[in-house]
Amino acid sequence: MPPSGGFHLAQRIQGACPEPHKRGELWKAIEEGSWENVEAFFSQVLSRKEGSQERRKLKDLYIYLSRNWEGIQNARHYRELELRISAEAHGSLSFQLDSPIVPWAGGGKG
Secondary structure, three states: OOOOOOOHHHHHHHHHHOOOOHHHHHHHHHHOOHHHHHHHHHHHHHOOOOOHHHHHHHHHHHHHHHHHHHHHHHHHHHHHHHHHHHHHHHHHHHHHHHHOOOOOOOOOOO
16 A cells, blocks of 8 residues: 555556556655656556557546545645654653653642
């Protein structure tokens, strides 16, 4: 599974690109957020495919990506933000746990 790919996206890419190295090229372009590289990938791959079923699957994938590009990129940015927030929260919690406990001054019974 790719780093930031949703289930449906991964499933569509797997179905249209059975060759692992081609999938890797496409995932790289998606992860970089480069629509130009995605288009270049499809231009290159479609120029070599002559089987009607393979071409149709690739064209369907291209259409899917073009219609969902903004959402795919938003999901990628959200996951990156989520990881940063999680890391910051973990660092903050670790700092708090490592700090000595300071009793409240002058309060309480006794």
